[in-house]
Amino acid sequence: MKGPQGKSGHRDDSSERAARDRIRDLTKKPAPKRNPRPDSFDRPALRVFTTTLWEYPSQHYGPSGRVQGDPTYVGATPSWIIWQLLRRYTKEKDLVIDPMCGSGTTLDVARDLGRRPLGYDLAPSRADIFRADARKLPLEDGKADFVFVDPPYSTHVDYSDDPRCIGKLSVGGEDGGRAYYEAMTRVIGEMHRVLRPGGHAGLYVSDSFEKSKATGGRTGFMPIGLDLFSIMREKFEPVDVVCVVRHNAKLAQGNWHKAAEEGNFFLRGFNYLFIVRKSAAKALPAAAEKPAR
Numbered sequence: 001m002k003g004p005q006g007k008s009g010h011r012d013d014s015s016e017r018a019a020r021d022r023i024r025d026l027t028k029k030p031a032p033k034r035n036p037r038p039d040s041f042d043r044p045a046l047r048v049f050t051t052t053l054w055e056y057p058s059q060h061y062g063p064s065g066r067v068q069g070d071p072t073y074v075g076a077t078p079s080w081i082i083w084q085l086l087r088r089y090t091k092e093k094d095l096v097i098d099p100m101c102g103s104g105t106t107l108d109v110a111r112d113l114g115r116r117p118l119g120y121d122l123a124p125s126r127a128d129i130f131r132a133d134a135r136k137l138p139l140e141d142g143k144a145d146f147v148f149v150d151p152p153y154s155t156h157v158d159y160s161d162d163p164r165c166i167g168k169l170s171v172g173g174e175d176g177g178r179a180y181y182e183a184m185t186r187v188i189g190e191m192h193r194v195l196r197p198g199g200h201a202g203l204y205v206s207d208s209f210e211k212s213k214a215t216g217g218r219t220g221f222m223p224i225g226l227d228l229f230s231i232m233r234e235k236f237e238p239v240d241v242v243c244v245v246r247h248n249a250k251l252a253q254g255n256w257h258k259a260a261e262e263g264n265f266f267l268r269g270f271n272y273l274f275i276v277r278k279s280a281a282k283a284l285p286a287a288a289e290k291p292a293r
């Protein structure tokens with residue numbers, strides 16, 4: 001896995017060597033971004049989609065070989081999903097926030113479209129991502145025009161060693177996923193706080209299926225998507241629910257399909273994209289207490 005941990009975990013105690021490395025870093029040209037899995041076809045032009053079923057044959061848009069974010073980052077969001085959202089719900093110069101920015105896909109798409117991006121992550125993978133916990137963002141209330149988030153869905157990916165990583169909280173754990181949902185309630189609360197009234201947000205998520213051994217004997221299906229949507233509805237107005245077809249290369253390998261048939265379970269074929277809006281109406285001030293007679 002190439003995650004933030006692999007990129008930043010190195011520490012050298014020798015100050016001389018550190019200085020030499022620093023000079024070399026400052027003088028060397030940045031390596032051109034390489035796509036380890038270049039598309040072997042011309043990507044179709046991206047148009048604004050008009051139905052709630054979304055599918056695109058590549059993780060990235062634009063000329064073949066061009067990428068947004070880091071294609072080697074496990075768990076990166078398909079960039080065209082963010083493109084669709086920003087085309088519909090933002091305009092040029094709008095401030096776009098991603099509180100769990102990962103490889104920076106949202107930043108690259110936002111810049112492509114002339115929006116102003118701001119990305120946070122517990123384990124920043126590049127210099128333009130700020131280190132912050134998505135449960136406590138260093139941003140004033142109501143500043144953002146749009147918020148996009150693709151959070152960890154249970155414990156499938158090891159994003160970093162940071163104990164605060166929400167990807168360490170199992171939805172199928174002994175606590176029945178309580179810690180995960182509490183953490184995500186706080187993330188969704190922060191998304192709502194930093195968004196301007198009338199602004200939109202998108203949350204991209206998958207349900208999960210874990211074999212019963214991993215879930216301590218409980219049922220293997222965990223409806224994370226619908227659970228998170230009901231948490232979002234406590235704060236936001238629903239705008240729409242989109243079904244995004246998954247093109248998971250891993251599924252094409254191995255005996256996954258055979259196992260699903262024999263074990264009588266389903267492989268995840270789609271992700272949810274929940275689109276919500278912060279109410280434009282100002283919250284009413286709390287009713288003043290009646291004076292005692």
Ligand SMILES: C[S@@+](CC[C@H](N)C(=O)[O-])C[C@H]1O[C@@H](n2cnc3c(N)ncnc32)[C@H](O)[C@@H]1O
Pocket residue numbers: 069070073075076077078099100101102103104105106120121122123132133134135150151152159160164165166167
């Ligand atoms: C699915 S990845 C995001 C992928 C990203 N959209 C991209 O395209 O690369 C989830 C991210 O959430 C981050 N994360 C987990 N817990 C966090 C927290 N409490 N605060 C901020 N980021 C967190 C992880 O470090 C990881 O980068």
